[in-house]
Every structure is written in C-alpha cells, then in structure tokens.
Amino acid sequence: MPWRKSEAWPNGSTNRWRKVRAAWLTEHPQCETCGAQATVVDHKDGCDYTTQRYDRAYLRSMCEPCHRERTAAQALDAMSRKRQASSVIIEVDERRPDERGSRDW
Numbered sequence: 001m002p003w004r005k006s007e008a009w010p011n012g013s014t015n016r017w018r019k020v021r022a023a024w025l026t027e028h029p030q031c032e033t034c035g036a037q038a039t040v041v042d043h044k045d046g047c048d049y050t051t052q053r054y055d056r057a058y059l060r061s062m063c064e065p066c067h068r069e070r071t072a073a074q075a076l077d078a079m080s081r082k083r084q085a086s087s088v089i090i091e092v093d094e095r096r097p098d099e100r101g102s103r104d105w
C-alpha cells in the first residue's frame, strides 16, 4: 500500500516544521524508544495535526527502525478500526527533499 502522504498531510512539509524538527533533534538527539541516534521527529498519539503539529508536548525523537515499526503498527491499528481513520499519517525524514524522490517506505 503506497503512502498517500500528500493527502494525509495536506500542507506537506513547511519551513516552520523543518525548523521545529531541527531544533527538537538538537535538543533530543536520542530515540525515545531505544536510545539510538534519532533521525525522525514523530508526533505522539492523540496529536491533532491541524492545531498541535508544532506543539512540543506532542513531539518525540525516534530512530528510523523504531519509527518504521511505529508506523507499521499505526497502519494495522487504523485498519483494525474499520477505517475510521481513512489514512495513516506518516512523518518521513525531511532532511533533503531533493533526495527523497519516489523513495517509498
């Protein structure tokens, strides 16, 4: 199943998010799950993406392996909820948009 990121997150990546994300990783360089170096800033469960996307109370650092596990779990969870949530919101690494291309996790 391809990630439909543009639909899940209509505004896509923004400069504001890049700044928030970079600052967060500087202050919280370790994965909250396993302690490895974090490269992903994840939003905690219950985060309202329209109003709390930049709220530090809902951010957490993760490494890529842990983040993949989490998003996979979210996908399963979403399916189990009979599609109440029609899409899974995924925040991928946004360091270099030009390198992302069609990279598909």
Ligand SMILES: [Zn+2]
Pocket: 031, 032, 033, 034, 035, 036, 062, 063, 064, 065, 066, 067
């Ligand atoms: Zn980890």
